[in-house]
Amino acid sequence: MDSVIDTLKSTLAIYEDERFFFIAVCSTLLSIVSFLAFALPWTWVAYKNPESLKKYRIQGRDFPVKRWLVPSLQRFALNNLVSFLGVVLSWPLVRHSGIHTGPLPAWYVIVAQIACFIVLDDFLYYWMHRTLHTPWLYKHVHSVHHRITTPFALTGNYMHVVEFMLTSTLVMTGPALLGAHVVTMWLWIVFRQLEAADGHSGYDVPWNPALLVPFYKGPVYHDFHHRRFFGNYAGFFAYLDKLFGGTYSKGYEDYRRAQPPVAAPVPEPQPQPSQSQQ
Ligand SMILES: [Zn+2]
Ligand SMILES: [Zn+2]
Known part of the structure; x- marks a missing residue:
């Protein structure tokens, strides 16, 4: 009996490590707050649908904010709850990663x-996303995210909980491999949530501050993925779709070439992809 109690005590003791609070608790809260901070203003714009910004709508049609607002918030809450429980359960393993709370590195190291995290995450995300478009995974997991054919920012995290946890694991991979400082990881999480919200904003405005990020193609890139169901699998860098078989979404390159870009009519949804159309 004593040995059972000792084992229980030593297991609980690992959760008293301050790194559990910083890495698991603070990171989850920061992820939630930063996504909402980026997504809610754009969602408000999509809801108000101001006349002055209609020319910048990527799909040229109204956003289904009333239909998807509550489901998006519900999914976001559920996904974060399950994901946090996953972090708690995996903490005995995660605590051995190199993520630390020691002295802060120099700014250029950060x-x-x-x-590095951006490049690695985008590469991993590209292949995960392509794999999610294989028939079985699409039907049982990824089709949830593709219920949204005209995205607005808050739908950036409307996805199956399995996809959410896989995506979160990819985000953590870089910091774990490089043994990053927890502050570096937090900055990376904020950036990643900016990408998630901005990529679904639905507006292609030339003054979008996210476009200051080098090589970022803006919301158009991922919006075409929702609109066409196929192609543009990368989350950030367009080169991946070019390099690995020219998997651009139909019409994306024409849109890019048009000056100024012209919002095209949206085709009817075709929610079941086939292997040959990946
Ligand atoms: Zn997809
Ligand atoms: Zn999406």
Whole structure:
């Protein structure tokens, strides 16, 4: 009996580590707050649908905010809850990652590490996303995210809980591999949530501050993925779709070439992809 109690005590003791609070609790809260901070203003714009911004709508049609607002918030809450429970359960393993709370590295180390996280995450995300478009995974997991054919910012995290946890795991991979400082990881999480919200904003405005991020193609890139169901699998860098078989969404390159870009009519949804159309 004593040995059982000792085992229980030693298991609980690992949750008293301050890193559990910073890495698991603070990171989850920061992820939630930063996504909402980026997504809610754009969602408000989509809801108000001001006349002055209609020319910047990527799909040229009204956003289904009333239909998807509550489901998006519900999914976001559920996904974060399950994801947090996943972090708690996996903490005995995660605590052995190199993520630390020691002295803060120099700013250029932080910048370089975040650049590495972006490249790595995008590469991993590209292949995960392509795999999610294989028939079985699409039907049982990824089709949830593709219920949204005209995205607005809050739908950026409307997805099956399995996809949410896989995406979260990819986000954590870079910091774990490089043994990043927890502050570096937090900055990376904020950036990643900016990408998630901005990529679904539905507006292609030339003054979008997110476009200041080097090589970022803006919301148009992922919006075409929702609109066409196929192609543009990368989350950030367009080169991946070019490099791995030219998997651009139909019409995307024409849109990019048009000056100024012209919002095209949206085709009827075709929710079941086939292997040959990946
Ligand atoms: Zn997809
Ligand atoms: Zn999406």
